[in-house]
Amino acid sequence: MRNEMTVTVKDVLRNELAKGSPLITKYGLMSEIDAPEGTLLRLVDKDGEYLGTGYYGEQNKGAGWILTRNQDEAVGQAFIERKLELAFSRREKFFNNPETTAFRVFNGEGDGFGGLTIDYYAGFYLLSWYSEGVYSFREDVVAALENVVECIGIYEKKRFDTKGQYIEDDDFVSGERGEFPLIVQENGMNFAVYLNDGAMTGIFLDQRDVRQAIRTKYADGKTVLNTFSYTGAFSVAAALGGADKTTSVDLAKRSSAKTIEQFSINGIDFDEQDILVMDVFNYFKYAKRKNLNFDMVVLDPPSFARSKKHVFSAAKDYTNLMKETIDITAPEGLIVASTNSASFNMKKFTQMIDKAFKDKNQKYKVVETYSLPVDFHVDRRFPEGDYLKVLFLRLL
Template identity: 60%
Template sequence: MTQTIALQINNQFAGPLKKGYPLISKEAVDVRKLPQEEGALLRITDIHNRFIGTGYYGIQNKGIGWILTPDANEEIDIAFFVKKIKKAIQNREAFFNNGNTTAFRVFNGEGDGIGGLTIDFFDGYYLVSWYSAGIYSFKEAVYEALTETVNYKAVYEKKRFDSKGQYMEQDDFVMGTPGEFPIIVKENGMNYAVNLNDGAMTGIFLDQREVRLTIRERYSQHKSMLNTFSYTGAFSVAAALGGAMKTTSVDVAKRSVAKTIEQFSVNNIDYEAQDIKVMDVFQYFKYAQRHHLKFDLVVLDPPSFARTKQITFSTAKDYPKLLMDAIAITEKNGIIVASTNNASFGMKKFKGFIDLAFKETNTRYKIVEEFGLPKDFRVPREFPEFNYLKVVFIQKLT
């Protein structure tokens, strides 16, 4: 039986939790009263012992757990997880019925009522990601609930934590019939090769689906495209299918070449007609300027934090410099797609980075489109700060 601990919330943090804010921050509690092991249920009250909600103890980023229900009588059992997963699936009925897109998010953590847990769908295969040891302690109930709720070819999991609450990247087959990877999924008619048993990454970031479609439909025809931090080249595939004259994909990881060739190949694109470079992106910017290379479309989607032999990069402090480098090699009236998934700042601050970069380079610009998370990546309506994705299409004017 799961242990239940009574926990009082410091007064200044009680208000948001009462209004439905799901994350329990470290500053909100007396950490000395937390149990030794993650996974205990927390009966959260205010300083007057008035009930706020039942949550669980699980260390994730700046939080020590998530509220699961404001109902004092609701049990956190298999029926609870069945209810949550069924509701999430009902909310995505249109995705399940769309044969043109066979990969999407089925359950998005706090947006579907269980922080720290996500479930993705890949053409009949389900991938469950666990973000703390606390939520992972409920794995048997979650998998039983999933079995009751969906028909699956197989279920895989990724544990993105270690015993200290930091991210750990590991994947495992859980149940069903093991897949033969890569499998090919569809996204708005485009093909993407996906691996669920090959390390932390699957081969595609599902939250960028609308951005890839926009690149294909509106910004690629007869354009030259540079895709930085390109990973498996998913943006490059979209641009090539949209009629780009040529794409250049740049990533520091050597394995990105084979992965990018694979993505081009499953779409019947001649990868030899494209450029795929293993290179530090900042070094590539210098290379492009030396060789007077300019692009009509530049995609910037860096990791929140990266370190190479030459440089340490953090989006929170270095994004303006990244943009300045991109501006220098973007054609007049060209488009820069600036993207970040760093949840530590919002769209307003991100637009401040953009404005700073263009002012520093004495360049005029116009924001033409912007995106957050797509509909399958549900976030709590009252708390838009959980919408971590920020993508801005910027036109360089002069």
Template identity: 70%
Template sequence: MKPEISLKVNEKFKADYVKGYPLILKESVENIESIRAEGAILRLTDKQGRFIGKGYFGKQNKGYGWVLTRNERDVIDQSFIRGKLESALAKRQSFFDNLSTTAFRVFNGEGDGFGGFTIDYFAGYYLVSWYSEGVYTFKAEVVAALSELVEFKGIYQKKRFDTKGQYIEEDDFVAGERGEFPLIVKENNMNYAVYLNDGAMTGIFLDQRDVRYTIKEKYARGKTVLNTFSYTGAFSVAAALGGAAKTTSVDLAKRSSSKTIEQFSVNNIDYESQDILVMDVFNYFNYAKRKEMKYDLVILDPPSFARSKKYTFSATKDYTNLMKEAIEITEDDGLIVASTNSASFGMKKFKGFIDKAFKDLGKKYSIVEEFTLPSDFRVQKEFKEGDYLKVLFVKMQ
């Protein structure tokens, strides 16, 4: 039985929680810093002791835990979790029925009513990602509930929090049978190699599925494509399959080269006909400008924060400058796919970064496509930060 702790909500945050805001912030609740029991059940009340909501304590980069219910009689146990999972799975039935796509999100944390963990589906395997020690204390209940609801080949997990020596398993395998990796999944009939047992990343970001499809179907044919911060080259694969004249993938990580070669290979694309470069993206921009190189399509999908020997990049501070670099090596009638997964600002501010870059350079543009999270990444309307993905297809004029 988990301990239950009663906490008072500070008055200026009361209305937000009553309306359904799910994230428990340090400043929103009195004395939360005194709690040490990760996973403890939190009973939130107003200053008069009237019940507001119930959740759990789990420190992560976003906050100190999540509100899970506004019903005082709810018990946060395996049955409660099963109900959340069952509802989420039902909402993804169309994805399970779609044979052209075998990788998608089946549970998106607070968007499906239980913040702090997500579950992704990969061709018969399920991957649970935990974002705090607090939510990890629910592991047994989550795995048991999932096992009751679905047939699976295997279940894996990734712990995306600082374990400080605790909760260390031999590997990421949880239940069922071990997979053989790489596991080849389909996404709109494109193939991608994924790894569920190899560190924090799988090899593909599922939230960009609609963007990859759009590049492949509408914008790649006959184009020269530059994919910056390319990771495993997933955008490059989509462009090549869409008939791109040539793709260039640039990423600083040494593993990016072999991973990108693998992604091309599982799609029967001759990787030697593509350019795959391991170097700092900003150094590549300088190189391209010196050589007077220009591309028809430039893809910008940087991490929210990155550091190399010479450069530090923060999406909040530096996206305008990044966009300027891209503009200077894009053909006059070309296209830039500008993307960010930063939750610290919204679409309006992101469009402001793009606008400033063009105005500073005295150039004109139009936005021809706009994307946020795909439908399997369900978001809660009371928690706008949860809809973190922002992608703009920007046409040079």
């Protein structure tokens, strides 16, 4: 039996919940919660009026998520099954598309259960847990998933270590163990993924629409620089779209082998591409010394990164990074500016970019904008959940 307690909230949180926000903020509570994570919270205002039921789970600045506004609705396996069934019905067209076999099937608070995401990879399902609180629902979630769909196998990622480090563990949950790399399709492109190898799988599914745009609209005949390239997915899209050459730069040593793998499974000669294991900040300096410039630069840094000589925070440093990018972009070239930082919105992002261009006395126009793709379903009452911001910028 799950623990449950009544918690009184301040007016500020009462007002946010009344607008439909599912987030239980720490600053909105009358007192700290003295209970184990996973405890159900029956939220009331200072007059004792019922506001909703959620669970306690420390995640970033939040203390948990609202699950239901019906005080008579029990939260258990049957509740989760209903959430999953609705979420899966929203993705029906993806399940019926043989050219895309990797996508999100459950997107946390967007699908009614904050702190939990579920991704589909060619018959396998990957659960990601973002707090100890949501992880306490593991048994019910796994049972519900197995009841709702046929699963070849289920894997999981625990992402709730308070030190910001991935919790190493056996990621396998149930069903059959996969043979990795598992080759998935995305709009007909091949990508190698690993569900059993640390925090990342090898591809960021939220950038699917951006990769498709690069491939079909912008890459043909161009020289493309992919910074913070990870496993080179943007480079693959550009090469398949007819790019003259791609250059992939990432500090992680394993990025080279991973990028070679992604090129190879798409029939691309990786020897014809440049793959550099190098600090991106140093590469910018190198490119300027060598007078290198590119027709297209993909700028998709992590929200926070640390190397031996550099500490990067998207919220503080994106403007300066954009200035460096402008310097090595060809006249009338294209910059794909992207961030997954949830600490600022699209308006703030565009202001940061605009400042960089003004400081460089360079004119530009926004060609296209992208946010999360439709499988990353967002609750319109909680726009903060739409964290992805991508601008295609043309130098004038």
